[in-house]
Amino acid sequence: MAKTKIVILGAGYAGLRTLKQVQKEHLDAEITIVNKNEYHYEATYLHEVASGANPPEKISFPIMSVVDQKQTNFIQDTVVMVNKDEKTVELAKNGTIEFDYLVFALGFESESFGITGVDEFALPMVDIPTAVKVREHMHAQFAKYNETKDETLLSIVVCGAGFTSIEYLGELTQQMPKLVKEYNLPADKISITCIEAMPTLLPMFVEKLSTYGIQKLKDRGVKFLVGTPIKEVTPEAVVYQENDELKEVKAKTIVWTTGVKGSSLVGKSGFEERRGRVMVAEDLTAPGYPTIFIIGDCSAVMDKTCDRPFPTTAQIALKQADNVAKNLAAKIKNQPIVPFTFKSQGSVCSIGNNEAIGEVMGHNLKGYPASMMKKVIENKSLMTTGGMKVMFEKGRFDLYH
Ligand SMILES: Cc1cc2nc3c(=O)[nH]c(=O)nc-3n(C[C@H](O)[C@H](O)[C@H](O)COP(=O)(O)OP(=O)(O)OC[C@H]3O[C@@H](n4cnc5c(N)ncnc54)[C@H](O)[C@@H]3O)c2cc1C
Known part of the structure; x- marks a missing residue:
């Protein structure tokens, strides 16, 4: 019998973490990940590159460092369109690829709100x-x-x-x-x-x-x-x-x-969306498409405590990825899915390298302790997705005052 084809689009927070976790499931599947660059970048640190505080290499690492070549094929290419009913993905240079299960994680784009200029x-x-x-x-x-x-x-x-x-x-x-x-x-x-x-x-x-x-x-x-x-x-x-x-x-x-919106490919591919985001089902699939997961900044998940979607963040993207890996395995093995639930652990906003403000697990932090907390969180995330080597190469260890 042919192996199940899993295709992951995007190697940002959501896509690359899904790959990392799904590889751990050792499914009888052929996994393909598509991303336009050969590197993953930590989008939460783009401001450091824009300001000149750090070079691009500090906030990025090769996608191949997460790819297990026995299970996964990496295609460096640009996704042009998803044909959701035909279960195919059109790529700019590599033609069309087929999928049984798709993880759509193409991230965010700038939002101009139609303002002139x-x-x-x-x-x-x-x-x-x-x-x-x-x-x-x-x-x-x-x-x-x-x-x-x-x-x-x-x-x-x-x-x-x-x-x-x-x-x-x-x-x-x-x-x-x-x-x-x-x-x-x-x-x-x-x-x-x-x-x-x-x-x-x-x-x-x-x-x-x-x-x-x-x-x-x-x-x-x-x-x-x-x-x-x-x-x-x-x-x-x-x-x-x-x-x-x-x-x-x-x-x-x-x-x-x-502000940002989800990838324009969400709308172009015919999903029902608002600002590039699909209101996903409890297993993070697109409504009516139980084999297409949409996660990260292309998705919207309702926060029932305030009746508004959760803000799109790296934090929720990573949690969604963990859930998708489990549910992919469950669906392939005909087991019950685990509904996605989310409770924000808080957020930390940096104000330069050694200053920040934040709320973490109910605690308000400011100044140096907040900045240290942000670095610890980032290092943990690098470790989980990229592994020890990536964390030591790209992590934040300047925890001095
Ligand atoms: C400066 C800044 C600071 C932030 N700070 C925080 C923070 O402190 N905490 C927090 O939780 N969140 C923060 N965010 C938000 C966070 O970065 C996003 O929510 C997160 O990156 C979303 O993850 P994602 O995987 O959906 O998308 P992305 O990280 O955008 O990844 C998408 C991937 O898809 C690839 N891709 C896109 N289009 C195509 C295509 N057509 N073909 C092939 N590949 C494609 C991209 O190259 C990229 O690799 C910040 C964002 C910014 C910009």
Whole structure:
């Protein structure tokens, strides 16, 4: 009898952890994982690459270090389409592959919310190439300043004040003294502005923590515009609304971190979705498709305590992956599935390398202990997916004060 074909799309948090766990099941199956790059990257650390705090190699490792070649075939390619009824996946270079079970874990994309000029003039930060582009673009503006003395070259606008924006601002402000020296810039002329539509900053944390975090950034020179929705991005400015008036901040580096949506391939492949996310069944399959699991940022799981979907995070993506591996084995062996349940362990938002704010298992943390906790969590995740070697090579061991 032919072996069961399991295909995993995406080697991010969700896809690679699924592979790691499903290989442990030693199923009578042929496993294929498809990813556009030969490396996995820790998306939660993209802001470090964008700010220049760390090179791309620090936050990535080869997918092959998780692949057990006796069970799994890795195809480096771009997924173009999933034909859910035919049970096939179209790839850009390798034609069409068939599956019996599919794990759709293609992650997130930048969300422009239809605002004019975002796609043309703002810089998203959603993968390694875009994070590198943010860093290179800012460096290029700084290099030009000494020729032209145009002060908009020293102005950076970060659009949105969610988790990603705050973590980026934390690293960027820590890198700034080095950049000022490197490019011989007038420090007092550097301008960093963060523009947020919502009236409150970091509402996911208690006020004491969010105030602490925001004050740290203000002390490092960040100016916050709050309750001021962005209306347009132009080549050299961000236009926002304050009360009934349109105003602008001039800048040559405009970083777009207002939020993300799930992969556009979700909709393109005909799944019922909202912002690239499918409301999945209790076994994490797409409604009506019991052999197609959709996990990570392409999925939505209801939090019954507040009747809203859980925020998409690496934390839930990893838990979903563990559950999918078990349920894949259960389905193949005709055993009962284990419904997915999730309880957030909390979250930690870094404000540079040695500062953070967070809530972990009911405990509020700030400053150095919070930053240490974030590194411990990351190391544990690296260990579980990548193994000991990956954790020692890529982990965070600068736990000093
Ligand atoms: C700066 C930043 C900080 C964050 N901080 C936190 C945090 O502290 N805690 C937390 O829990 N979450 C955090 N998040 C969110 C977290 O990173 C995401 O929720 C998580 O990455 C989702 O995992 P995923 O596996 O669904 O997708 P991803 O990690 O995006 O992986 C998707 C994979 O699919 C590949 N892929 C995409 N499209 C294709 C295609 N067409 N063909 C082939 N391959 C493709 C990609 O290359 C990638 O390898 C942060 C995100 C950012 C950007």
